[in-house]
Amino acid sequence: MTDDIIIRGKGITKKFGDFTAVDNIDVEVRRGEIFGFLGPNGAGKTTTIRIMTTLIPPTSGEIEIEGHTVKGLDDPVKEKVGIIQQHIALDNDVSVRENIRYHAILHRIPRKEAKERMDRLINMMGLEPYLDRMAINLSGGWKRRVAIVNALIHDPSILVMDEPTAGLDTQSRHMLWKLIRELNSHGTTVFVTTHYMDEAEELCDRIAIIDHGKIIAQGTPEELCRELGSFAVEYVTEGSDKQYRYFHERSEALQFRDSLPEGAQVTTRNTNLEDVFLELTGRENTQAVQEVEYRI
Amino acid sequence: MSILADSFRVAWIDLAFIKRNILVVLVTSLVTPALYIVAFGYGFGSGAEVEGFEYIAFMIPGVISISTMTSCFNNVAQKVMVQRTYYRSFDELFLCSMKPLSVILGKSWAGMIRSIISCTVLYAIGLIITKDMQFSLQAVAVILLSCLTYALMGVVAGMMSNSHLTLNLFTTLVITPMSFLSGTIFSLEALPEIAQGILYVLPLSHTTECIRSTILGTEFPWISLAITLVYAVAFVLVSRHLVMKGRNRYG
Ligand SMILES: Nc1ncnc2c1ncn2[C@@H]1O[C@H](COP(=O)(O)OP(=O)(O)OP(=O)(O)O)[C@@H](O)[C@H]1O
Ligand SMILES: [Mg+2]
Numbered sequence: 001m002t003d004d005i006i007i008r009g010k011g012i013t014k015k016f017g018d019f020t021a022v023d024n025i026d027v028e029v030r031r032g033e034i035f036g037f038l039g040p041n042g043a044g045k046t047t048t049i050r051i052m053t054t055l056i057p058p059t060s061g062e063i064e065i066e067g068h069t070v071k072g073l074d075d076p077v078k079e080k081v082g083i084i085q086q087h088i089a090l091d092n093d094v095s096v097r098e099n100i101r102y103h104a105i106l107h108r109i110p111r112k113e114a115k116e117r118m119d120r121l122i123n124m125m126g127l128e129p130y131l132d133r134m135a136i137n138l139s140g141g142w143k144r145r146v147a148i149v150n151a152l153i154h155d156p157s158i159l160v161m162d163e164p165t166a167g168l169d170t171q172s173r174h175m176l177w178k179l180i181r182e183l184n185s186h187g188t189t190v191f192v193t194t195h196y197m198d199e200a201e202e203l204c205d206r207i208a209i210i211d212h213g214k215i216i217a218q219g220t221p222e223e224l225c226r227e228l229g230s231f232a233v234e235y236v237t238e239g240s241d242k243q244y245r246y247f248h249e250r251s252e253a254l255q256f257r258d259s260l261p262e263g264a265q266v267t268t269r270n271t272n273l274e275d276v277f278l279e280l281t282g283r284e285n286t287q288a289v290q291e292v293e294y295r296i
Numbered sequence: 297m298s299i300l301a302d303s304f305r306v307a308w309i310d311l312a313f314i315k316r317n318i319l320v321v322l323v324t325s326l327v328t329p330a331l332y333i334v335a336f337g338y339g340f341g342s343g344a345e346v347e348g349f350e351y352i353a354f355m356i357p358g359v360i361s362i363s364t365m366t367s368c369f370n371n372v373a374q375k376v377m378v379q380r381t382y383y384r385s386f387d388e389l390f391l392c393s394m395k396p397l398s399v400i401l402g403k404s405w406a407g408m409i410r411s412i413i414s415c416t417v418l419y420a421i422g423l424i425i426t427k428d429m430q431f432s433l434q435a436v437a438v439i440l441l442s443c444l445t446y447a448l449m450g451v452v453a454g455m456m457s458n459s460h461l462t463l464n465l466f467t468t469l470v471i472t473p474m475s476f477l478s479g480t481i482f483s484l485e486a487l488p489e490i491a492q493g494i495l496y497v498l499p500l501s502h503t504t505e506c507i508r509s510t511i512l513g514t515e516f517p518w519i520s521l522a523i524t525l526v527y528a529v530a531f532v533l534v535s536r537h538l539v540m541k542g543r544n545r546y547g
Binding site: 053054055056057073074075076077078079081082083085087088089090091092093094095098099101102103105106107108150 | 305306308309312313316379382383384385387388389390391392393394395396539540541542
């Protein structure tokens with residue numbers, strides 16, 4: 001049972017001073033799946049991801065990668081993980097090529113193999129024309145492509161992506177989806193966060209929703225929708241905002257629709273992940289709205 | 297030694313930066329020390345004698361000592377701070393399985409290279425212009441040790457500060473006063489005893505003593521060497537602690 005869990009966080013807690021950003025959560029990602037991690041701004045996604053990939057130590061809790069508890073910064077099992085961080089992490093004062101080569105060197109990839117991999121990934125990302133530019137001169141989307149190459153250079157078996165499609169144009173986004181699927185079909189496990197529910201619904205085999213540092217729901221997108229009620233009724237009655245009701249049976253939904261007063265605008269449809277997300281985290285998420293960009 | 301080999305992997309990107317900007321690096325490494333020699337050596341000390349040596353022979357080892365400190369410290373601290381808080385690339389080092397010591401040493405090398413360039417030129421000029429200075433391998437060894445010590449101090453400062461402002465504050469309050477007062481360009485004996493006492497605790501007095509005695513051929517101050525080593529080890533331990541605590545990431 002344990003060996004089909006490729007990466008597991010056990011009782012992870014992270015405190016920043018008095019503030020608990022991640023509150024005793026368990027995360028399990030199964031081998032070969034695309035696991036989506038959703039949550040409003042400030043929910044603790046990035047913090048969890050940074051802990052799971054051993055970038056920062058948790059206040060308490062343990063990380064297991066391939067069934068092996070990570071011990072110390074030099075644990076070889078870390079090499080199984082690749083990460084594309086939410087924030088671009090490139091050395092701005094050297095070239096794109098040097099940034100990529102640096103990652104190959106850090107991961108101790110033999111020179112010949114490194115060159116082959118670099119060529120293949122650079123080609124895949126269409127980065128050839130940019131190789132000799134300084135990293136700082138690239139646009140956001142192209143920097144992200146460099147970050148993707150960096151993350152894949154050591155052929156990780158788990159690829160962790162923190163909002164990889166944020167700020168990408170439509171073409172690049174589709175390119176990335178295709179890439180994720182392709183890597184996944186070749187056996188790479190993918191752990192991804194996103195704010196786009198359609199993306200999560202389309203890509204992910206399983207999803208966890210985190211809010212205020214706690215996991216509040218977990219399952220396949222279908223399971224989550226089913227739990228809430230697969231049939232959604234969206235309606236506006238006079239003098240009120242749009243309201244939502246969810247039903248497990250179509251007949252119940254139709255019955256409810258018919259019970260609404262004359263003149264109400266009603267739509268009945270299938271429940272989607274966005275409904276689940278909004279119902280669970282609150283349609284007006286005040287924390288997210290108040291969330292101060294701590295990075296400034 | 298995998299720690300050493302790994303440390304050169306870590307240093308690779310900073311070395312790539314130096315290679316790319318070699319001209320600027322050379323100019324910045326050479327102008328300041330040259331200025332010291334002209335200003336203090338000729339402008340203000342010509343003909344004088346300190347502790348039985350020509351002033352210029354007394355001063356150049358002091359300036360070498362200053363260069364090991366300012367150049368190593370500034371370069372390393374700035375790089376580490378910028379990579380942590382602005383580029384956020386420092387993080388990525390910790391995705392690889394890498395011992396903290398490899399990272400700490402790796403971040404020291406590039407700064408040391410720049411300082412070694414300055415010191416080589418200063419030493420060479422000194423050997424040419426005064427007979428009181430001699431070449432010795434012991435001097436080379438203590439210069440390298442001094443560079444390493446201050447580079448490690450740079451790692452600590454780079455890990456602790458999150459902006460240029462805090463780094464500059466440290467430079468202004470600690471580095472600059474230390475560089476002028478630690479018996480570098482004038483003898484410590486010229487200062488009041490309390491000041492001597494304070495300065496004796498700081499590392500620059502000791503690296504200066506070591507470097508000067510090996511260059512001028514006076515009795516070697518073993519205590520100063522021991523104190524320098526204590527500082528070096530302390531900087532390693534503090535930076536290691538900061539790395540383990542997760543201080544390598546911004547915020
Ligand atoms: N280094 C830090 N110091 C103090 N607080 C922090 C630090 N890092 C994160 N936090 C806080 O922890 C909480 C969770 O942050 P985190 O970045 O994990 O959120 P997130 O879910 O990734 O949000 P987003 O969707 O905006 O990326 C936030 O309230 C944030 O302010
Ligand atoms: Mg985030």
